Amino acid sequence: MATTAGVLYFFAGLLTLLAFALPQKAGVPVEFVRKISYCGLGSGVAILLFGARIPRWGYHLLLLLGNAFIIIGVYEGGGGTTSIACTTLFMFVAVDVFFFFAWPWAVLHLAIAVGSCVGSLALVGALGDGQVIITPGALIAVALVVGRLVRAADAAETDPLTRLSNRRGLERVLGQSLARAAQTDTTVTLVVLDIDHFKTVNDALGPVGGDRLLRSVAQAWRPLLREGESLSRHGGDEFALLLVGSPLADAPAAAKRMRDAMPSGTTCSAGITAAEPGDTVSLLIGRADAALYEAKRSGRNCTTIHEGNRGAEAAELRRAVADGEMAVFYQPVVDLRTGDVTGVEALVRWIRPGPTGPTIVPPDSFIPLAEASGVIDVLGRWVLVEACRQTVAWSASGSRLVVNVNVSGRELTEPTYAADVLAVLATTGLPARQLVLELTETTLEGTSAGACAALATLRRSGVRVAIDDFGTGYSSLSRLDGLPVDVIKIDRSFVSKLTADTTRAPLVAAIIAMAGAMGLTVVAEGIEDLHQAQLLDSLGCNEGQGYWFDRPLPASQLNLASRPLGVLATG
Numbered sequence: 091m092a093t094t095a096g097v098l099y100f101f102a103g104l105l106t107l108l109a110f111a112l113p114q115k116a117g118v119p120v121e122f123v124r125k126i127s128y129c130g131l132g133s134g135v136a137i138l139l140f141g142a143r144i145p146r147w148g149y150h151l152l153l154l155l156g157n158a159f160i161i162i163g164v165y166e167g168g169g170g171t172t173s174i175a176c177t178t179l180f181m182f183v184a185v186d187v188f189f190f191f192a193w194p195w196a197v198l199h200l201a202i203a204v205g206s207c208v209g210s211l212a213l214v215g216a217l218g219d220g221q222v223i224i225t226p227g228a229l230i231a232v233a234l235v236v237g238r239l240v241r242a243a244d245a246a247e248t249d250p251l252t253r254l255s256n257r258r259g260l261e262r263v264l265g266q267s268l269a270r271a272a273q274t275d276t277t278v279t280l281v282v283l284d285i286d287h288f289k290t291v292n293d294a295l296g297p298v299g300g301d302r303l304l305r306s307v308a309q310a311w312r313p314l315l316r317e318g319e320s321l322s323r324h325g326g327d328e329f330a331l332l333l334v335g336s337p338l339a340d341a342p343a344a345a346k347r348m349r350d351a352m353p354s355g356t357t358c359s360a361g362i363t364a365a366e367p368g369d370t371v372s373l374l375i376g377r378a379d380a381a382l383y384e385a386k387r388s389g390r391n392c393t394t395i396h397e398g399n400r401g402a403e404a405a406e407l408r409r410a411v412a413d414g415e416m417a418v419f420y421q422p423v424v425d426l427r428t429g430d431v432t433g434v435e436a437l438v439r440w441i442r443p444g445p446t447g448p449t450i451v452p453p454d455s456f457i458p459l460a461e462a463s464g465v466i467d468v469l470g471r472w473v474l475v476e477a478c479r480q481t482v483a484w485s486a487s488g489s490r491l492v493v494n495v496n497v498s499g500r501e502l503t504e505p506t507y508a509a510d511v512l513a514v515l516a517t518t519g520l521p522a523r524q525l526v527l528e529l530t531e532t533t534l535e536g537t538s539a540g541a542c543a544a545l546a547t548l549r550r551s552g553v554r555v556a557i558d559d560f561g562t563g564y565s566s567l568s569r570l571d572g573l574p575v576d577v578i579k580i581d582r583s584f585v586s587k588l589t590a591d592t593t594r595a596p597l598v599a600a601i602i603a604m605a606g607a608m609g610l611t612v613v614a615e616g617i618e619d620l621h622q623a624q625l626l627d628s629l630g631c632n633e634g635q636g637y638w639f640d641r642p643l644p645a646s647q648l649n650l651a652s653r654p655l656g657v658l659a660t661g
């Protein structure tokens with residue numbers, strides 16, 4: 091789309107520039123049209139360079155703007171032959187409409203182009219000599235032919251059995267996504283899904299039964315697709331789910347969503363891989379297929395990830411955990427009423443040795459890889475043990491704190507997760523009521539029945555569960571009721587909006603009120619100044635965390651004294 095729009099804009103600009111360079115009738119404002127032409131030329135180049143970033147709706151604007159440019163050209167041509175020549179540029183719009191949009195929008199844009207063509211000719215009094223028939227008629231004919239060709243090309247990319255896109259369609263979209271990813275740094279992840287024992291089904295039910303199964307799988311999966319996801323059937327009983335813009339760590343949950351929706355009595359296996367710099371379509375599909383093969387080999391009905399070249403990085407991370415290069419830093423959680431430090435959040439760091447001394451690697455740089463590669467299982471457990479042990483040590487020296495530990499979705503899917511956590515509490519001697527497990531909204535939303543049961547077991551034993559980064563996922567306030575949680579942590583993006591001159595914060599106030607009414611404890615994250623702390627307190631927020639109280643620090647440097655808070659000055 092971007093290339094087509096860019097080329098047409100460029101040529102429209104170039105052609106008008108050349109046309110108005112020829113001798114014109116007296117009174118034609120050549121200078122003005124030249125400026126407009128340069129605009130067209132420049133826009134064309136910009137669209138060619140940055141078109142990948144233009145959202146879909148942006149193309150509606152581009153077409154309308156194109157119409158406006160041409161109308162100016164026709165008008166400024168003064169009704170002479172240059173005006174008539176300019177109307178042929180409406181042909182560019184006609185080419186685009188069906189190429190860019192589905193029928194209803196295409197017809198609307200075509201009607202606007204035809205209207206603009208007739209209107210601008212009428213404006214300059216040049217409707218005679220059959221112009222009213224020939225140019226608009228040619229526009230409609232060209233648009234219809236392009237529309238027909240585009241539909242034929244679509245059909246070539248559609249699987250007639252499932253109405254999903256076929257391998258050819260997948261390869262084209264994948265190619266475009268890879269090109270865009272290279273420019274915009276978005277992630278592209280491919281999940282291939284293959285029905286287990288499909289051959290047996292096919293042999294037992296015959297090809298008609300096999301086709302029916304393929305159709306019902308497609309029907310079951312289609313409604314599960316989220317934004318940025320597209321599904322295709324890329325051969326036999328193999329489907330491909332393309333995820334654009336979501337991290338590799340989210341892909342196992344997407345694969346699970348599909349596997350859980352399989353028609354009863356059937357299962358499927360999944361292979362996942364993420365695009366890396368320099369990847370081609372066939373390399374990416376090849377890696378996903380290799381991962382799928384692994385999943386089949388390890389007993390089917392499961393998901394395997396191919397880490398590509400990140401395998402070496404994952405091995406290095408695993409080594410670092412084993413060699414004790416990880417450290418837990420703690421950030422205080424403060425009671426906003428009294429200023430007392432009531433707890434801490436455990437935040438992992440990688441203290442990486444280097445030739446010029448150790449560097450502190452923040453978790454955002456390695457947690458996604460740890461999650462994708464499974465290293466999170468050992469790392470998460472290590473952090474939990476370390477955090478529990480430290481909290482027991484604080485208790486022994488007189489500070490009874492609650493410790494918050496972050497948990498990844500993948501850890502929760504381990505069948506022994508609840509038992510493992512309870513075992514850590516037992517061996518370290520930390521009472522369950524002093525532990526809060528933090529899960530993000532997205533993790534909580536995607537939890538399976540097994541993970542829900544694990545959370546329920548833990549909550550029954552006194553461990554509390556917090557929704558981390560509340561407000562950044564899909565949960566609505568109304569869904570809070572059904573989630574197995576005790577604490578909500580309002581994401582810092584909401585808190586950072588509470589500036590010095592904010593006196594009213596309806597959204598944050600609503601979250602706090604609703605959560606409070608449900609008996610949940612509310613913690614605000616990312617408090618960076620006293621005003622935010624005081625305002626949140628006045629809104630009924632129980633606790634707060636943020637740089638204003640302290641950054642995450644090693645246990646030995648943590649200041650556990652009460653923080654002075656004062657009262658919010660109102661005025």
Ligand code: C2E
Nearest residue numbers: 437438452453454457473496497498616617618636637642
């Ligand atoms: P999170 O759970 O949302 O942790 C809070 C992050 O916000 C921390 O970043 C913290 O340093 C930062 N932060 C705290 N107060 C402020 C503030 O006032 N302003 C600003 N701008 N930032 C503030 P950090 O330590 O880099 O951790 C990043 C993320 O890494 C965490 O986000 C959490 O999702 C993940 N993470 C950290 N440790 C672990 C772990 O042991 N296991 C798992 N699964 N994830 C972890």
Ligand code: CA
Nearest residue numbers: 435496528558
């Ligand atoms: Ca957290």
Ligand code: CA
Nearest residue numbers: 558559579615
């Ligand atoms: Ca958070």
